[in-house]
Structures are given as C-alpha cells and as structure tokens.
Amino acid sequence: MSTLIELKNISASYNGDPVLENVNFSIREGDFIGVIGPNGGGKTTLLKVILGLIKPTAGEVVYNREKLKKNRIGYLPQIAEGDINFPVSVKDVVLSGLMIIKGHSARMSSEDRKKADYVLQELGIHHLSNKSLNKLSGGELQRAYLCRALIGSPKLLLLDEPGNFVDTSFEQGFYEILKDLNETVTIMMVSHDVGTISTYVKSFACVNRKLHYHDSGRITTEQLKAYDCPIQLIAHGDVPHTVLKRH
Amino acid sequence: MFASFFEYDFLFKSLLAVLFGSITAGIAGSYIVAKKMVFLSGGITHSSFGGIGIAYFIGMSPVLGAACFGVASALGIQYMASKQKVSEDSAIGFLWAFGMALGIIFVYLTPGYTPDLMSYLFGSILTIHNTDLIALAILALILLFFFMRYYRLILYVAFDEGYARTFSSRVDLFKYLLIILVSLVIVLNIRIAGVVLVLSLLTIPPNIALLFTGNFAKMIIISIIAGFIGMLSGFVASWYLNIPTGATIIFTLVLLWVISRIVTRRRWE
Numbered sequence: 001m002s003t004l005i006e007l008k009n010i011s012a013s014y015n016g017d018p019v020l021e022n023v024n025f026s027i028r029e030g031d032f033i034g035v036i037g038p039n040g041g042g043k044t045t046l047l048k049v050i051l052g053l054i055k056p057t058a059g060e061v062v063y064n065r066e067k068l069k070k071n072r073i074g075y076l077p078q079i080a081e082g083d084i085n086f087p088v089s090v091k092d093v094v095l096s097g098l099m100i101i102k103g104h105s106a107r108m109s110s111e112d113r114k115k116a117d118y119v120l121q122e123l124g125i126h127h128l129s130n131k132s133l134n135k136l137s138g139g140e141l142q143r144a145y146l147c148r149a150l151i152g153s154p155k156l157l158l159l160d161e162p163g164n165f166v167d168t169s170f171e172q173g174f175y176e177i178l179k180d181l182n183e184t185v186t187i188m189m190v191s192h193d194v195g196t197i198s199t200y201v202k203s204f205a206c207v208n209r210k211l212h213y214h215d216s217g218r219i220t221t222e223q224l225k226a227y228d229c230p231i232q233l234i235a236h237g238d239v240p241h242t243v244l245k246r247h
Numbered sequence: 248m249f250a251s252f253f254e255y256d257f258l259f260k261s262l263l264a265v266l267f268g269s270i271t272a273g274i275a276g277s278y279i280v281a282k283k284m285v286f287l288s289g290g291i292t293h294s295s296f297g298g299i300g301i302a303y304f305i306g307m308s309p310v311l312g313a314a315c316f317g318v319a320s321a322l323g324i325q326y327m328a329s330k331q332k333v334s335e336d337s338a339i340g341f342l343w344a345f346g347m348a349l350g351i352i353f354v355y356l357t358p359g360y361t362p363d364l365m366s367y368l369f370g371s372i373l374t375i376h377n378t379d380l381i382a383l384a385i386l387a388l389i390l391l392f393f394f395m396r397y398y399r400l401i402l403y404v405a406f407d408e409g410y411a412r413t414f415s416s417r418v419d420l421f422k423y424l425l426i427i428l429v430s431l432v433i434v435l436n437i438r439i440a441g442v443v444l445v446l447s448l449l450t451i452p453p454n455i456a457l458l459f460t461g462n463f464a465k466m467i468i469i470s471i472i473a474g475f476i477g478m479l480s481g482f483v484a485s486w487y488l489n490i491p492t493g494a495t496i497i498f499t500l501v502l503l504w505v506i507s508r509i510v511t512r513r514r515w516e
Contacts, residue, residue, distance in 0.1 A: 077415055080410070087457060087461045087462060087466050088462070088463055089461065089462060090459075092462075093406070096414075104397060106399040107399070108399065132461040
C-alpha cells in the first residue's frame, strides 16, 4: 500500500492553545481509519491540518501528489456551518464540491450536473435535488453533505463525526455506504462511538495531543489506557443499555 | 418648449436612477438578506451620515464623504468583530450611533444653510446630480460583472464560509470586496431614499423574491424586477400626489410585498 499523506512531527494549536504535539502518522491507500479520542484532544484539528485549513506550528504535511491531487480530498465537516435557510438547493450545495477543481469563476456544465445527479442517486436522495436544505431531515442533510464530499471523486475522504446528527435508523445504512466506498476510497473518520465503527474500520488512530496508530479494527480498554486515550467505550447489545463505571 | 424639455430631462434622469437603483439594490440586497447581514447594512447606512456631515463642513461632495465613511465603517465593523473581541452586533451598534453623532455635530458646525441636508436624510430622486447618476450606473455595471463572473464563489462563500475555505484561499478577500460593494450601493442609493429609508430599498425586493424562489440567482433577478416595479410606481404616485418620493417608494415596495404574499399564499400553506 502506498502512502497518500505523511504527517512529520506535526504540532498545531487551536485558538492559541496547543492541541497536537509531535504527531507522526501516515495515511495509507485503502485504509479505513477510525480516529478516536477525548473531546478537545485534537481530532478535528488533525483533519483541518491535513486539509490545509490550519497551518501547523511545527512539522510538515507531505502529500503524495501523484496519487492525490489537491482536488482528491473529500471533506465532511462535523458541524456544517451552512445556513439551512439560505436560498440554495440541495443540488447546488452538492455542486460546490467541484469548486476546488473548477476555480473561482466556475461555471457548472451539464456534465457537472450529471455528476451531481449520479452521487445524489447513489445516496438515495435524488428526489430532493431541488429542495431547500430546511426541507430535509438530519439524515438527508448529512447525505447531501456527503454527496458534496464525493462529487469530485476523492481518493481520500475525511469525515468528522458523521454519526452525530444522523438518526439511529439511518446510521447503520450510512456506515454500510462508507464500507462500499472504502473499496475505492481511503477513509479517515472521526467518531466517538468505537463500538459501532469497529465493525467497519480497518485501523484506529487515538488522538489525545499525541497520536497512536493501531493497525487493527479491534481495540480494547487496556490498549486505550496504554495509549492515554481516555474515551468512553460504548457497548452495543440487543437492548440499548449504558454501563456505568464501578463505584 | 424649454420648460417641457427641462421637465423631460429630469424625469428621464429619475427614471435612470430608478433603473440603476433597482439593479444595484437588487443584487446587493439579495446578498445581505440571504446572508442575514441587514443589521450590518443598517450600521453602514447610518454611520455614512458622519461622512455627509464632515463633507458639508469641509465643503466637499457629500456623496463622496458618505462613500468613504460607509466603506470605512464596513471594514471597521469587520475588523472590530474579528480582532478587537467586540461582538459584531455590538460593533454595529457602536458605529451606527457614532456616525450619526459625527454627522449631527459637523452639520451644526457648518456655517450657513445646508441646502441638500433633507434630501440626504429622506432622499430626493428628482434632484439627483449627473455625477451621482454616472456613479450609480458604473456601480451597476461592476456588480453585474462581478456577480456573473463569480456567481458560484459568491453563492458558496455566502452559504457556507467554512467549507468555502477548503477550496479557496481568497474567502476573506471576497468577503471584503462584497462588503465594500454593499457599502457603495447603500451610499449611492441614499440619493433616492435617504439615510433613514434606504435600507428598505435593499431589503424589501429580496424578500419579495424569496416568496417566489429558493434559488439565489433567481432571487437576484426577481429582486431587480420587483425593485424596479415598486420604485417606478412609487415615483409616479409621488409625482401625481405631490408627496415625498423616497417615502412613497418604500410604501409601494411594502404594498408589492403584501400583494406578492397574498398571491403566493398557497405555496406556504
């Protein structure tokens, strides 16, 4: 497997506070990485450093430019900042995923629109193409934003807590879509739900200022402790239940 | 003969002002309404009065003074909000009154009678100067060019700035350019509706458009058309009824909104 992106001795801060320290990490082609860690541990910052949205205070990000042109990273932000009451249709939102290829004075051709139709169809929301965002449910909105990330045929997909505002009934389906995508696309996904994603991911990255990479889809409490990654493990059973820490 | 030619001339100029006014206000208004920047635009409008006051005092063109003040306050509000840890709405409230206060002080200090002052407060389309008209025409052309060429970028920066940063490193540049254009639109339309009323010129037509469409490009086009119809009928009505033009235009625009709301009521039920 060739390396798509290599992070070398990366340190980064968010609002002046250091959140990442000396991170060394490679994203290999074909991987499906689950990024876990406590809140404020630097997960989102890590994705933003990879995207070039945050400049690291030290170290460098090396992109494999043969495999990964700039337009080949798809991104699904944690909180979509888009105003859902803005006069814009689902299809136009999806088309914004092509802007990085088309440049500042972009015109969308009929071919671009076909691409949008294709991803919308693939994710089962083509019937909502011309709707405003405020007519969509949380799950539909999430799928629309995923379409935006996918329309440029990315080689690498960065997802920040995609399960957050998806209804539980759709969550399973959403991960199945990702699993299919992973046959052609490398995926890096931030999630708080280690239990659910361990069925789908191939490896874990624990981020808590430092980054520990774990090359397997299974991870135990002991390993998390060893990685200094204090997160809540979520167990899944037939009946939803919460296991509390021993008193 | 001479009288009718004169009459024709200033009616023609007013008509051109209505045309360029509706184009500029329709484009800039759609942007501020869709991006929910109406309060910011109110701040720019009122602080530009400070520029009018100072211009009177030192004897330069009030429109030029207002333009300098409008642009400076727009950039000042953005700067205060991003660098001085003042929330944006507080920064607006601050500059809103500060501009008005400066304007009042300098108008008071200006010796003698200030001839056009009322027309800057409440608008006077009939006395619009050639230079104002030319400036408005140039601004309309710039806006048409800018929005046609960068439509997608403007749409996506306005809709989701955070995501726009993933594909453009010039998001801030475009935001500043747009706010400068909005300030200029406000200032040049002060001649038509006045400091007190100009904001409605920018906000009512886009809200009429939103009753008919959920698409930003169509919103701009409908805003321009609605603005033109509302302004023209207001202008004609004020001419025949012999009442103030700026205020009548705002009245007809609101009337147009009410009619549009009734016509489109089925869509919202």
